[in-house]
Amino acid sequence: MTIDERDFRNVDLNLLVTFEVLMRERHVTHTAHALGISQAAASAALARLRRLFDDELFTRTKDGMAPTPKAKEIAPRIRWALRELSGVLFEEPVFDPAASDRAFVLAMSDDIEARMLPRMLQHLQEQKLGVSVLVRQSNRYTAESLITEGSVDLAIGALPGLAESFHREELFTSGYACLYDGDRLGLGTPLGLEDYLAMPHLLVSYDGRRGIVDELLEARGLRRRIIGSTTHFSGALTPLKTADVVVTLPRHAVQAFAATTDLVLSEPPIPFPRFTVSMAWTPQRENDPAQQWLRSFVRECLGS
Structure with missing residues (x-):
């Protein structure tokens, strides 16, 4: 012994x-x-x-x-x-999402949520599943602690600094795009650099100070005028309809917002880097039948 x-x-x-x-x-x-x-x-x-x-x-x-x-x-x-x-x-060797009432908690920033959650809810209802999906607000700075402490079942996002001990699977790549009220501003697409710099900008930033746009512009000796900021991507939607502003967001979020509003999606006037969105979980959850189903469900929703 x-x-x-x-x-x-x-x-x-x-x-x-x-x-x-x-x-x-x-x-x-x-x-x-x-x-x-x-x-x-x-x-x-x-x-x-x-x-x-x-x-x-x-x-x-x-x-x-x-x-x-x-x-x-x-x-x-x-x-x-x-x-x-x-x-x-206690646990059964096979997980049945139709018979289970389990609530899965996912850590996501709201740009990922804008793309993922509508599809997830649609699939849950179409397939008449008994499980539910709860989103907990997260970002690249908080995801690791949420996974470690067990507050969430899965984290989905751009996770460049995540410890190697976590299991990870790449889901899709994304970039950036501009979003604005074309009718209000009298702007079409694509948005030119002159108009882009002339327009006031709404910044989406974790600390409310600066973002990747400012770094890329400064590298070219350029600067934009920021008149306000929000810490959430979805927080830009109302100001876009009430103020003369442009916002630059992750492309998947812009696509989701433009699809449900009359806001305009435009390619940015300067090149932006692309990044990878992944899902991550602890090694202890690797072989759990419910967790395996959850990861399969995420892949299924992205494929629709």
């Missing part, structure tokens, strides 16, 4: 379930509700967890219970252990 049975005699494995739910909910009351126990029982379980791991694990903040570095360190290993144990004890 490589495992000493005495190591488990005084350990209640249900405490690990409480830890997993606390990592997700970040609130003792919400955890108690999710587990169907009293708040006092959840608090007692947390106290036992703290003694078991000799660490505070969760500290109270104004926004709830924040995990300590120790909790963040052990969370992926506990999650993996629980999933493996659950697979042995």
Whole structure:
């Protein structure tokens, strides 16, 4: 035997379930509700967890219970252990999405969401599937932590800095395009460089300061005038109809927005690099039947 049975005699494995739910909910009351126990029982379980791991694990903040570095360190290993144990004890070897009511959580930025979510919902309804798809807002800076902590089943996006330990599959390549109200601005297509520089621009940026457009223009000794910014791609839609602005977005988002509005898609007046959109997941989820179905579902939606 490589495992000493005495190591488990005084350990209640249900405490690990409480830890997993606390990592997700970040609130003792919400955890108690999710587990169907009293708040006092959840608090007692947390106290036992703290003694078991000799660490505070969760500290109270104004926004709830924040995990300590120790909790963040052990969370992926506990999650993996629980999933493996659950697979042995409870899960069926075949996943049936029509009979399941499972909610899959996907990490995506809203440009990816604009392309993917409508197709996913359409397929779910056409195929009369019982599962649901929930999107959690993400970007290249937050995707890795969301996958690691188990908050999401899958991350989809441009993920250039993702650790090599994650499994990844390329889905499609994309570039950039311009979007504007052609009737409002009196502009056709393609948009020329002179008009592009003359028009005020709306910036979409994580930090609200500058984007790839500014870097490419500066390399040519050019500059555009930015009169506003938003942190979300979909946040550009209303300003495009109410202000005289142009926005430059990932091409797949522009295609999705132009297809459902009367806004105009135009090729940008300068060359832009292309990039790859991938889906990524943890090695522990590689052979899970439900996860395998989810990845197949993503491919199917992109092929339609």
